Amino acid sequence: MPAYEAILxxxxxxxxxxxxxxxxxxTNIFNNNGLLFGxxxxxxxxxxxxxxxxxxRHKEGSYFLIRFDSSTTTIEVLKDEFRRDIDVVRNGFxxxxxxxxxxxxxxxxxxxxxxxxxxxxxxEEGRRREKYKFQPKTGLEYNPWRT
Amino acid sequence: MFPLVESSLGRIILSNxxxxxxxxxxxxxxxxxxxxxxxxxxxxxxxxxxxxxPPPKMEFEEMTALQESYTLYxxxxxxxxxxxxxxLEAQQQKEAIQVSxxxxxxxxxxxxxxxxxNVRKNREESLLKEWEEVEKEILQMRKQKExxxxxTLEKTEEFLESEMKRLEGAIKPExxxxxxxxxxxxxxxxxxxxxxxxxxxxxxxxSVAVADISIPAEPLVTPVEGTK
Numbered sequence: 001m002p003a004y005e006a007i008l009x010x011x012x013x014x015x016x017x018x019x020x021x022x023x024x025x026x027t028n029i030f031n032n033n034g035l036l037f038g039x040x041x042x043x044x045x046x047x048x049x050x051x052x053x054x055x056x057r058h059k060e061g062s063y064f065l066i067r068f069d070s071s072t073t074t075i076e077v078l079k080d081e082f083r084r085d086i087d088v089v090r091n092g093f094x095x096x097x098x099x100x101x102x103x104x105x106x107x108x109x110x111x112x113x114x115x116x117x118x119x120x121x122x123x124e125e126g127r128r129r130e131k132y133k134f135q136p137k138t139g140l141e142y143n144p145w146r147t
Numbered sequence: 148m149f150p151l152v153e154s155s156l157g158r159i160i161l162s163n164x165x166x167x168x169x170x171x172x173x174x175x176x177x178x179x180x181x182x183x184x185x186x187x188x189x190x191x192x193x194x195x196x197x198x199x200x201p202p203p204k205m206e207f208e209e210m211t212a213l214q215e216s217y218t219l220y221x222x223x224x225x226x227x228x229x230x231x232x233x234x235l236e237a238q239q240q241k242e243a244i245q246v247s248x249x250x251x252x253x254x255x256x257x258x259x260x261x262x263x264x265n266v267r268k269n270r271e272e273s274l275l276k277e278w279e280e281v282e283k284e285i286l287q288m289r290k291q292k293e294x295x296x297x298x299t300l301e302k303t304e305e306f307l308e309s310e311m312k313r314l315e316g317a318i319k320p321e322x323x324x325x326x327x328x329x330x331x332x333x334x335x336x337x338x339x340x341x342x343x344x345x346x347x348x349x350x351x352x353x354s355v356a357v358a359d360i361s362i363p364a365e366p367l368v369t370p371v372e373g374t375k
Contacts, residue, residue, distance in 0.1 A: 022327045036318045043334040
């Protein structure tokens with residue numbers, strides 16, 4: 001099963017209500033054959049802009065990350081569940097992929113063009129001109145026209 | 148008279164007269180029991196009546212006819228013989244040509260056989276060589292494929308092991324309440340600031356009030372393998 005990260009912005013509530021909302025979310029995940037791996041609290045913050053949800057205008061919200069594994073078809077179900085939860089202002093899902101090992105080449109890129117290896121290679125490629133070599137294409141191992 | 152010099156071959160007449168001579172020596176062949184040419188006819192034979200009796204006409208005609216028939220017969224024989232000879236020669240020539248053609252054909256066929264044998268040998272060698280190369284290539288490809296499969300298998304096993312290891316960190320439904328309480332008690336802030344000296348100040352409000360935010364030493368979530 002692929003790994004996902006659910007982002008939940010809960011409305012401004014007291015701690016027990018927040019716990020209940022998180023409990024509902026995790027229960028939904030378990031009900032849809034998901035595996036929970038952790039909950040992360042990113043704190044209570046002011047929203048970047050006012051968000052209307054479930055008939056109310058929200059200016060603050062509690063940010064939570066829920067990391068879980070589930071099948072790909074479950075995500076739509078969970079999205080629907082979270083959308084209909086009146087305590088959730090916004091929700092989102094991110095697929096967690098293995099991190100790619102990318103080497104830092106900034107030092108090489110900051111060099112002048114004449115010192116860069118890729119430029120050197122390009123110059124070398126531009127210089128190389130292979131002479132045309134006659135190909136008899138007779139299927140023989142020897143040259144039948146040799147005098 | 149001219150002086151005569153007799154020899155076994157004839158008489159040599161020497162002349163010293165005033166008229167021009169073609170040669171100083173005139174040769175006259177010896178005519179035995181006959182008079183020389185320049186001696187006149189003997190008187191006793193001067194009035195000898197020589198009667199020329201022609202042969203009978205019939206004889207001449209007969210001779211002519213015989214001669215003609217003989218000639219004709221002879222010619223016809225010669226012609227016949229020529230024809231036979233020509234036919235024989237042509238036949239002989241033909242046979243000779245036939246024989247030479249057969250010999251030539253035999254030689255050519257023999258040469259062709261030799262050439263075919265050489266070509267067959269060369270072809271077999273080249274085919275063997277080619278097949279050896281192909282076999283080598285196939286074996287190499289098979290080896291490469293086996294190695295790739297082994298690598299894939301190893302990778303899969305590694306992935307499965309890591310997944311199994313990760314699954315050990317999965318949270319059970321009965322532990323959710325505890326987890327929620329823990330999460331609500333600790334806020335994790337990914338924001339940080341870095342200055343030129345490399346000092347890192349963690350948290351969103353680090354410059355204002357660091358003490359307001361409780362930063363746990365480690366995130367509460369179980370990290371996925373290969374991710375931050």
